[in-house]
Amino acid sequence: MNKFSRIGFILAAAGSAVGLGNIWKFPYVTGEYGGGAFVLVYLLAILFIGLTVFLAEAVIGQNAQSDVATSFVKTSKTKNENWKFAGFMIISGLLILSFYSVVLGWILDYVITSFSALPTEASVAGAAFEKLISDDIGNLIVYHTLIAGTVIFIVLKGVKAGIEKINLILMPLLGIILAGLLIYALTLDSFSQAVSFMFSPDFSKINGDALLAALGQAFFTLSLGVGTIMTYSASLPKEANFVKSSFYVALVDTTIAIIAGLIIFSFLFEAGAPSAAGPGLVFISLPVIFSGWGVLGQVIAVSFFVALVFAGITSAVSMIEPSLKFFIERFGFTRRKATILCGSIFYGLGIVALLSMSKAYGAELTFFGKNAFDWMDFMTSSIMMPLAAIITCIFLGYFVDKQMLQEKFTKHTSVAVFNIWYSLIRYVVPIAIIILFLNKLGILS
Ligand code: PHE
Numbered sequence: 001m002n003k004f005s006r007i008g009f010i011l012a013a014a015g016s017a018v019g020l021g022n023i024w025k026f027p028y029v030t031g032e033y034g035g036g037a038f039v040l041v042y043l044l045a046i047l048f049i050g051l052t053v054f055l056a057e058a059v060i061g062q063n064a065q066s067d068v069a070t071s072f073v074k075t076s077k078t079k080n081e082n083w084k085f086a087g088f089m090i091i092s093g094l095l096i097l098s099f100y101s102v103v104l105g106w107i108l109d110y111v112i113t114s115f116s117a118l119p120t121e122a123s124v125a126g127a128a129f130e131k132l133i134s135d136d137i138g139n140l141i142v143y144h145t146l147i148a149g150t151v152i153f154i155v156l157k158g159v160k161a162g163i164e165k166i167n168l169i170l171m172p173l174l175g176i177i178l179a180g181l182l183i184y185a186l187t188l189d190s191f192s193q194a195v196s197f198m199f200s201p202d203f204s205k206i207n208g209d210a211l212l213a214a215l216g217q218a219f220f221t222l223s224l225g226v227g228t229i230m231t232y233s234a235s236l237p238k239e240a241n242f243v244k245s246s247f248y249v250a251l252v253d254t255t256i257a258i259i260a261g262l263i264i265f266s267f268l269f270e271a272g273a274p275s276a277a278g279p280g281l282v283f284i285s286l287p288v289i290f291s292g293w294g295v296l297g298q299v300i301a302v303s304f305f306v307a308l309v310f311a312g313i314t315s316a317v318s319m320i321e322p323s324l325k326f327f328i329e330r331f332g333f334t335r336r337k338a339t340i341l342c343g344s345i346f347y348g349l350g351i352v353a354l355l356s357m358s359k360a361y362g363a364e365l366t367f368f369g370k371n372a373f374d375w376m377d378f379m380t381s382s383i384m385m386p387l388a389a390i391i392t393c394i395f396l397g398y399f400v401d402k403q404m405l406q407e408k409f410t411k412h413t414s415v416a417v418f419n420i421w422y423s424l425i426r427y428v429v430p431i432a433i434i435i436l437f438l439n440k441l442g443i444l445s
């Protein structure tokens, strides 16, 4: 059987969730929104909204044990075939994977350069980063090919021998590296400063933008709205406790984000560097700090970027799996044929994304002010993922038999928990997402 064990599922879903979203994005967004208050809002968004949608995808997946499109049809009260169109969300996985693979390529370059010389000044580090992403096209194509090849190699082996296995190896290694970095951060005087930055809320920093950023981050970090959790849950044995498993995954993801934040802010404050450096935080600020720590700094730099690669690979394989399952189950493709098709699509789009940042080949080619890379990011996180989440909530809240859902939940938890989840699904989450949606589209800002 090509199914997860229960622990394999938790590990794989946690592997999907824990990614660049935790170690790169969460710290820089927290830095930009001033720390504590943002963290608090983020935690609430995870607890009430992220976890709700996670449970939604998990219950659909485990119940239908099929690809995303078929799962919607099977779960609906009327078995209406049109629900197959909800399967559009699997496209987001391929789109995200296209540019995620490019970013993982940048990180691969950082692993390699960390062995030689680290930049000693922010201006030098900034220029090096700029040059990498807009000039070193040959190298970037090699890195993207390596990452894409690795992802393809893993998923070709299937759910159990490929995805479960790689998570079994990489997740503990990731845990060890992060534990080591955390211990080092604990020895720094700036650790307590990092704690107070992240945990003493200054509510004057909270505005509409911060709320929406927290909500968007909650979806992205838990791998929601692309069919990943639904697809992984379809390989979860039918009797396994999906409620508990979902809690564990959300807990692991949140813990890792907080730990990554504590590590990075300790490092930044130790060097007196600003916390609001934006996306360059990890690529520009950190290398300069590491360079000041001599050989130890180099060891830390290599470990840190290797951790990012490990976290990213286990997320990357989870982005392509919904599409593979779709072609395998609905069109009878072999896993091999599905992988060749979907692999070529994301590999090709990744090349487009990569060239769209290059000075020589594509930087001039923008459409409404965004290049291809930015478009893939915007289309997925601002449009397709929130849309998918809202469709999933409305589907469960209004088009699925309530009795059936209640039975699934109360096998593992109390009626009270089910009732809370059900009201969140019907009212709270859809409204929150609509606000997010309108704001991102600029209609509410
Ligand atoms: N959750 C992953 C991260 O935090 C990203 C991801 C999004 C993975 C969507 C799968 C699907 O980096």
Ligand code: NA
Binding pocket: 016, 017, 018, 019, 021, 022, 220, 221, 222, 223, 253
């Ligand atoms: Na995450």
